[in-house]
Amino acid sequence: MICGITLFFTATAGAAAPSHGIAMYGDPALPPDFVALPYANPDAPKGGKVVFGNTGGFDSLNPFVQKGTAPWQMRFWSYESLMGRSQDEPFTLYGLLAESVETAPDRSWVEFTLRPEARFSDGSPVTVEDVIWSYRTLGTEGHLRYRGFWSQVARIEQTGPRSLRLSFTSKDRELALIAGMRPILKKAQWEGKDFTASGLTDIPIGTGAYVISDFEPGRYVSFRRNPDYWGKDLPLRRGTRNFDEMRIEFYGDGTVLFEAFKAGALSAVREFNAEKWQSQYDFPAVARGDVVKSVIPNQRPSGMTGLVMNSRHRPFADWRVRQALIEAFNFDYINDTMTGGAQPRITSYFSNSVLAMHPGPAEGRVRALLTPFADQLPPGALEGYSLPQGDGTARNRASLRRAVALLADAGWQVQDGELRDADGRPFRFSLLLRQADSEMQRVADLYDRALKRLGIAMQVETVDDAQYTTRTAALDFDMTSFRRDLSLSPGNEQRLYWGSAGAGQQGTRNLMGVASPAVDAMIDAMLTSETSEDFTAATRALDRVLMAGRYVIPIWAYDVSRIAHVRQMRYPADRLPIYGDGVEYMPDVWWWQDD
Template sequence: MPMTSPPRFANGSDKLGRQLRQLWQTGVLTLGLILTSGPVLDSVAHAEPTHGIAMHGTPKYPADFAHFDYVNPDAPKGGRIRYGLNGSFDSLNPFLLKGVAPRGLWDVDYGLNVYEPLLARSDDEAFSLYGLIAEWVDMPEDRSSITFKLRDEAKFSDGHQIDVEDVKFTVALLRDHGRPAYKSRITRIMAIEEPGERQIRFVFEDGSDRELPLLIGMLPVLPSHAIKTEDFSKSGMYRFVGSGPYLIDDVDPGTRLTLTRNPDYWAKDLPIKVGQNNFDTIEIEYFRDNTAMFEAFKKGAFDLLPESDPARWANQYDFNAAKDGRVEKLTLQSGLPKGMSGFVFNTRKPVFADRTVRRTLATLFDFNWVNKNLYHDLFTRTAGYFQNSSLSSLGQPMSEAEKTLLAPYLDGIDKEILEGTYEPVSAADARDMRKVMRRAIKDLAAAGYGLKGAVMTHLESGRPLAFEFLATSKEQERLALSYARILEKIGITMSVRVVDSAQYWERRKVMDFDTMKMSWSASLSPGNEQQARWHSSQRDKDGWFNQAGAADPAIDAMIDALLAARTQEDFTAAVRAFDRVLINGYYVVPMFHKSDQWLGLWKRIAMPGDDAKGRPLAGYRPTTFWYRGE
């Protein structure tokens, strides 16, 4: 896939520059042909090389830090950890949209175990990166470029030194075959230089997307000598060489994956690796449904279970291993925003094209009844996309900075959302729910609907208000049926279809659904992932991101603003404004969230405790756990 704009060529005649641009635009000149051994591009201002960079401000850890605060630097090495996950996998390539790869190869939650980036994140900062494969990084203040110096000791698991050619190879590979998120980043690279020995510089058109240089630093580095492009582009069980602390060992396709420690791992003594990757073996087993997975956990088939079911958390942790103390029930706090969980409307479908219809449907979810009868009153209603953080617009009237950003769109935003008083409708009891339903009938009338007999019907087209909910678990089905029960009372039909995991994920990827349950995680540094999730340019692209089919100029503008923010104050204002326009779109029926994290953990696995100097913002990180013994 060619880049969207030609690179800038300097140090040559105007005629040559025009010729090179023409070759680029026609596809004759490829990325590989402009990756040169010396600087050939327009000059850019450079800062001093540094060990790490931050999205806003400066990194927490100095150049001479010994280890992250949230690890146990004396954690013993050895033993194994076993993870249990719901679903299946049919590929070992986590970089393609085609196929489903297992967790744990290249994974935020379970570790960058097999493949590694130039820079790696710390988990107790909003968004700071430190050198991993890169020894140092050089990013000018205007962020129009970023330069990396590769460590001399960095090598792949087969002993080959990682070099600049591998970085260039990876960029071209992901540009042509990788997931849309990779392609989106890479197509904004205007050119690549090699300003010095084992150095590589990426030059951008401008620094308007201030997150882009950091995202380039988080790209994986893959071996040019050990990957055939035709194998990479396929979805299958091809094993590629990586540079991470673990090697792929046994694979039972769709069911189980075993990783073993690489005894020659090159980076084990780096400060960012101290106290992490402590197990000799990592086993990842997949289960077809949550019930089977919980039964396996009770028997000790795997070691930790992030619990999401309040009924199970309240009543079913009474098995023998929990009673005798071999399994702990841990309640942990997260420093991250709660994100959004809800029934997402696919606005590509005509039935959901009208915002008034979506807003009305969102009022008909009987949260209080569901929370009491299904979840032991353990959940809190979700209202926004960055709830419980300084980035949330909930309870915050619009600031002057937000007013400036939202000025062209204010007339289309509900007053209570701008004032910070918005809350999702939650009927107090059955009597109050009847009031909500009567109001919903009136609101739907404003959108052209009315009751014909007992069926809510679009009066002009004669089309009933009906749609399908796509589910893949008993829990999703149960939740959907409770919602369908209310809709049915005012003549709306929501059928519930339960499909297996493989069909569910395939239909989700190609947007073949009316509505389904979705969760959007949130961080304290939202950025380009929001473009993938919500930007209008992603509406008609297959993938796993813009499920709602959002195409709103206000959303696009707020994403641009948060990506361009230079100060924390500007960033906070942009994200709050973004939160308001997302809420205002009524793309989801907002569900609920846990105030705390629940984790079932077999005590043979240990984790850093209160004696640690810090904690990961996400609450815990399995990469910091270690084997305690039976």
């Protein structure tokens, strides 16, 4: 692959006309003259200060490099890309830093034209040179999540005073959209500096509505809304970025954070446990009406949450062992204990959406996609796979009997109270968890009881955020907690999550270590589909292979968002987007309104 930068100012035949937006399939839902996103309140007032809480800490204010831990909100509050996403469509982008986008009919290239008014937070203009530098630097020196895209760029070239084009090496319809979502940074800031040196001294300059106004390492970060924010009148921004100040306070764990919220130190919290929502959100501020409980539904896939097994490590390389550990996880009992049984179990990576695999044998287009790999597929991929059903009791004897049979078939037998292999080595493994993850620690305590009955010794290791990041990046774990959010338009990120190329690479997001030609082929089919029907079939086929691979012990789905917030925080409840409370929804379209 050759990545070069050239200058040319000639028109190219065969291009689609420049447009205000681009959709993965079909046309953008909003017309060129739209005035605001349909789920935003264009008349929302500006003002107010809100305080949110994070668990753990931070040792960096550069969210774009591999080294260090930065507050995750920074990427969304302070930085922008050429295009902005609508949360009310599966995957559609509208012009942000760019005023228009143009593609080849086959999307082998994409061209953007910058808005002349686009500015960094220091008031300097955003130039084509800044954009090209950002793509190249993030693609070669930035976090791994940016490098996969850059490897598929054949050329990046300036085509006019305010325009640039990216040409791609592979047939992949999504690349044109991903190109519009890379953060844009200021080149001049980094001249003579090491971009990869994470720390607290060099904060990247962005174009977003918020800039850091104050911070104390590991304790808090404050952001203020830039009164000179260049994009405040854009249709994509109207009614958004409404708070004058946003502050993030850091706490040791979720319990301390919740107590801080009850005491009035925080403005809002997201609650992920339905039982806790019912039983513990009855404190005086709720009774007085000073704190409001809001429930926001969504139509997005469940994604996958649970305990992931590192298949690179013995004995997790054997699917029978992985299935036995899934059998031993007494979901009904654990779910009843943890959530009061109020939250449904995740049944597949894309459950709760049209992209989810269907029960029973694979049929039609899904079967046609999988059949060439029939001799390589894990059992159940073609025939049908579903999670085991417990017997509803605390001891869950039926599931444990199935687990014993699977382990015996894999060469494990109980000797002197310990499960051992043919060489006499005991079945012992460690579960790596964050210190702040008190919920998963409770789950681990319940799970451990069943494992002991099988003769398996599980050691729970709790570490701080920095150690956790280092350990998982080095793939230094047997089992760990796992969460992958998935959208209604999954694409190139699927290669990062479970593509073979990253299976053995440190820093990979493929924590389970899946290296499957079938998985790679299904991702390729998704990315090259030209109709939504073919795309859906490829995604359902991928879902089957991943579920039958038995890499994750799924827990419960977060089917709705539960947000407790001070009464002055408002949101447009009458116009919720299909993605519901996504990562940017709060605080993006919320506002402050005094009584």
